Amino acid sequence: MRDNPVKNTLAAGGCAFGAMVFEFFSPGLPQLCRNAGADFVLYDMEHTGLGFETLKTQFALCRGLPLVPMVRVPRGEYHFIARALDVGAMGVMVPMVGTPEEAAQIVACTRYPPQGQRGAAFGFAHDDYEGGDIEAKIAALHARTMVIPQIETREGLANVEAIAAVPGVDALWVGHFDLTNFMGIPGQFRHPDYLAAIDRIVAACEAHGKTAAFIATDEDWAREYAAKGFRLMAYGIDQLLLQRALGHGLDVLRAAGRPRGGAR
Numbered sequence: 001m002r003d004n005p006v007k008n009t010l011a012a013g014g015c016a017f018g019a020m021v022f023e024f025f026s027p028g029l030p031q032l033c034r035n036a037g038a039d040f041v042l043y044d045m046e047h048t049g050l051g052f053e054t055l056k057t058q059f060a061l062c063r064g065l066p067l068v069p070m071v072r073v074p075r076g077e078y079h080f081i082a083r084a085l086d087v088g089a090m091g092v093m094v095p096m097v098g099t100p101e102e103a104a105q106i107v108a109c110t111r112y113p114p115q116g117q118r119g120a121a122f123g124f125a126h127d128d129y130e131g132g133d134i135e136a137k138i139a140a141l142h143a144r145t146m147v148i149p150q151i152e153t154r155e156g157l158a159n160v161e162a163i164a165a166v167p168g169v170d171a172l173w174v175g176h177f178d179l180t181n182f183m184g185i186p187g188q189f190r191h192p193d194y195l196a197a198i199d200r201i202v203a204a205c206e207a208h209g210k211t212a213a214f215i216a217t218d219e220d221w222a223r224e225y226a227a228k229g230f231r232l233m234a235y236g237i238d239q240l241l242l243q244r245a246l247g248h249g250l251d252v253l254r255a256a257g258r259p260r261g262g263a264r
Contacts, residue, residue, distance in 0.1 A: 001127055001128070001130070001132075001137060001140040001141070001144075002090075002128065002144070003140070003143070003144050004068055004090045004091070004143075004144035004145070004146065005039070005066070005068065006018075006039050006040050006068040006090075006091070006146070006232075007068075007090075007091070007143075007144060007145075007146050007170060009039070010170065010171065010211045010231060010232060013231075014231070015226075015231040015232070015233075016039040016040060016068075016231070016232050016233075017037075017038065017039055017233050017234070017235065018033065018038040018039050018040035018041055018042060018067075018068075018233075018234055018235075019033045019036070019038045019040075019041050019042070019234055019235065019236070019238065020041075020042045020043075020044060020215050020234035020236075020237065020238075021033075021041060021042065021043050021044065021058075021238050022044045022047065022048050022237055022238055022239060023048070023238050023239040024238050024239070024242075025043070025050065025054050025057075025058055027061060029041070029058070029061070030058065030061045030062045030065055030067055030069075031061075031065065033067060034065050034066065034067045038067060039067070039068060040067065040068040040069070040070055040091070040234075041058075041062065041067055041068075041069055041070070042070045042071065042072065042091075042093065042234055043055060043058060043069070043070070043071045043072070044071075044072045045071060045072060045073050045074050045080070045084075046072050046073070046074050046075075046095050052083055052084070052087055055071060055084070055087055055089075056087035056088065056125060059087055059088030059089065059125065060088065060125065062088070063088075063128065068090050068091065069088060069089060069090055069091075070089055070090060070091030070092065070093065070146065070148075071084050071089045071091075071092060071093070072092075072093040072094070072095065072150075073092060073093070073094060073095075074095070075094070075095065075096070076094040076095075076097060076102060076105065076106045076109075076149075078109045078117070081094070081106065081109040081110060082109055082110075082118055082119060085110060085118070085126055085141075085145065086121060086124055086125065086126050087125050087126065088125045088126050089126075089145075090144055090145060090146065091145065091146030091147075091148060091170075092106075092110060092145070092146070092147060092148065093148040093149075093150060093173055094106050094147075094148070094149050094150060095150045095152065095175060095178075096150060096152055096153050096156065096175070096178070097149035097150060097151070097156055097163060098153055098155035098156045098159060099155065099156075099159050099162075099163070100159060100162040100163050100165065100166050102149075103147075103149050103163045103166040103169055104166050104168075106147060106149065107147050107166060107167070107168030107169065110142075110145050110147055110168070111142055111168065112138045112141075112142070115142065120134075122134060122137060126141070127141070146170045146171065147168055147169050147170050147171075148169075148170060148171045148172070148173050148213060148232075149163055149169060149172055149173070150172075150173045150174070150175045150178075151163070151172050151173070151174055151175065151179070151201055152174065152175025152176075152177075152178035152179045152182065153178065153179070153182045154182045154183060157179065157183075157197050157200065157201070160172065160200060160201055160204045161204045161207065161208075163204075164204040164205055164207065164208040164210050165208045169210060170210060170211060171205070171210055171211035171212070171213045171232050172201055172204070172205055172210060172211075172212060172213065173213035173214065173215075173232075174198065174201055174212070174213070174214050176189060176194075176214070176215075179194065179197060180194055183197070198228060199228070202228055202229045202230070205229075206229065211231050211232045212228075212229055212230045212231065212232070213230060213231075213232035213233065214230045214232075214233050214234075215233070215234040215235075215236075215237070216233055216234070216235055216236075217235075217236055217237060217240065218236075222235060
């Protein structure tokens with residue numbers, strides 16, 4: 001079975017960088033992400049309307065590439081988490097995790113009995129439709145699956161140390177917009193309370209051997225959050241990357257195409 005090089009790299013203290021995809025679920029997307037140097041691609045189901053049929057196709061398109069497919073499910077419920085894993089996710093991000101009990105339940109949804117409650121189906125997408133020893137498959141799936149709670153509420157922040165301590169949690173991903181909203185300082189990413197919250201999340205991760213994670217939407221944020229100790233990071237938002245690149249190109253065309261010497 002395929003392993004998860006992103007999880008292995010992070011466990012060894014390294015960094016992993018990739019793309020978070022919200023809009024463009026096209027056949028060539030995984031290859032484009034890998035050609036750009038991405039270690040992983042993280043698909044969003046929370047805000048996009050992305051369904052499992054399309055997600056399964058995207059995961060299939062990652063097969064054969066050195067690219068780790070992951071997904072943010074809408075909420076931390078079994079039917080979201082288990083189905084995402086069965087169609088091929090190697091990592092599951094869960095929004096708005098508030099307590100260690102929630103985090104432990106999420107982990108249980110990713111583990112087979114007796115460690116958890118995941119239902120068994122083998123010879124499916126998640127094990128590449130292959131045969132093999134079931135116990136070995138279970139061990140390999142447990143070893144490769146990443147569990148990533150999001151810290152983005154007051155409750156989650158208040159319990160961040162306990163959430164980070166939950167066995168089976170691999171990383172804590174900051175939901176920066178929601179976090180500022182719940183803190184009553186929407187979009188104020190320079191507010192001292194928000195910056196203190198970021199430092200607290202990083203410290204909780206470091207204290208419990210977990211990875212701090214974030215999406216950097218521009219170069220300044222990428223450098224700043226890497227310097228803070230974030231080691232699992234996505235860059236940009238797919239539709240904004242296209243929009244900005246296209247806007248820049250169109251500005252170049254408009255400047256180059258200005259009439260010279262009067263009207264044409």
